[in-house]
Amino acid sequence: MLELGFCGTKLSHKERDEIIRRSAGAAENSYSNIAHRYQGQSPEAVAQAFGLDIRQINKDDLFGNEHILALFKPEESAILLCEETIAALLRYLDESGLNKTMGEYNIRQTALWHELFHAIEERTPGIYTRSKMLKRKFLFFDVLRGFDSAGEIGAIHFSKLMSGISFSPCLYEYLLISMNGRAIPDAWKLNHAN
Numbered sequence: 001m002l003e004l005g006f007c008g009t010k011l012s013h014k015e016r017d018e019i020i021r022r023s024a025g026a027a028e029n030s031y032s033n034i035a036h037r038y039q040g041q042s043p044e045a046v047a048q049a050f051g052l053d054i055r056q057i058n059k060d061d062l063f064g065n066e067h068i069l070a071l072f073k074p075e076e077s078a079i080l081l082c083e084e085t086i087a088a089l090l091r092y093l094d095e096s097g098l099n100k101t102m103g104e105y106n107i108r109q110t111a112l113w114h115e116l117f118h119a120i121e122e123r124t125p126g127i128y129t130r131s132k133m134l135k136r137k138f139l140f141f142d143v144l145r146g147f148d149s150a151g152e153i154g155a156i157h158f159s160k161l162m163s164g165i166s167f168s169p170c171l172y173e174y175l176l177i178s179m180n181g182r183a184i185p186d187a188w189k190l191n192h193a194n
């Protein structure tokens with residue numbers, strides 16, 4: 001599922017696989033540490049322990065962007081949550097009946113875990129997803145957006161593990177895009193020829 005986010009063509013498959021594997025590894029280490037240290041506590045409690053505020057943001061503050069569930073603002077020691085977008089996605093899942101096939105899920109909490117991974121990256125010197133070497137490698141990607149960074153792969157994987165959901169949180173992104181009447185970028189689709 002993680003490969004879905006990759007748009008690069010200039011990295012070899014071996015390099016790309018290594019980035020995915022090591023980013024997922026960084027997420028798994030963080031998951032073990034947090035699960036051990038905070039033993040089943042909510043993302044809200046972990047955010048508080050990290051000294052982070054959780055604040056509301058509106059679509060208007062995001063220049064009307066309808067695809068952002070949450071943002072980490074290290075300079076403000078805050079995670080900003082767009083409850084409007086979360087509520088719209090929840091409604092869409094209920095109305096479409098998709099919720100019946102997804103098992104247990106909590107979009108708000110998954111979004112918070114995602115942003116908490118970025119906070120963990122901030123406070124973990126030498127974490128793979130932030131390494132300079134990797135940043136150079138990423139310059140070779142054709143498109144630098146959305147999932148196309150090691151930090152995003154790590155955050156997606158970490159939030160899946162912390163939430164205990166049975167599907168990739170990438171699904172939320174896909175649904176938001178189709179819900180808002182946009183086409184999913186070709187680069188995000190599985191390319192079986194690769």
Ligand SMILES: [Zn+2]
Pocket residue numbers: 114118151152155
């Ligand atoms: Zn992210």
